[in-house]
Amino acid sequence: MSIIAWLVVGLVAGWIANMIMSSGRGGLITDLVIGILGAIVGGFLLGLVTKTDYTTGINVPTILVAIGGAIVLLALYRLATGRRILRNGRY
Numbered sequence: 001m002s003i004i005a006w007l008v009v010g011l012v013a014g015w016i017a018n019m020i021m022s023s024g025r026g027g028l029i030t031d032l033v034i035g036i037l038g039a040i041v042g043g044f045l046l047g048l049v050t051k052t053d054y055t056t057g058i059n060v061p062t063i064l065v066a067i068g069g070a071i072v073l074l075a076l077y078r079l080a081t082g083r084r085i086l087r088n089g090r091y
Helices: 003-020 028-050 060-081
Strands: none
Touching: 003 028, 003 060, 028 060
């Protein structure tokens, strides 16, 4: 997959993962970095388990794998930095 495709998938995955995790506060750079890393980690791990390549371009399976990886990395990031998910406007 080209670097442009990684950036697009990473940005979309990071933004969606941030919305799923209920904060909506992440910056563009944080979303992009976590999304790209999530795409890489998610694609690599799922590829090891299923013996298939999910990083073949911008398509639904690639974005779903990237979102899953980004959610895991976002949760680990928040655990490491002490950030919590907003619930009803409060921490």
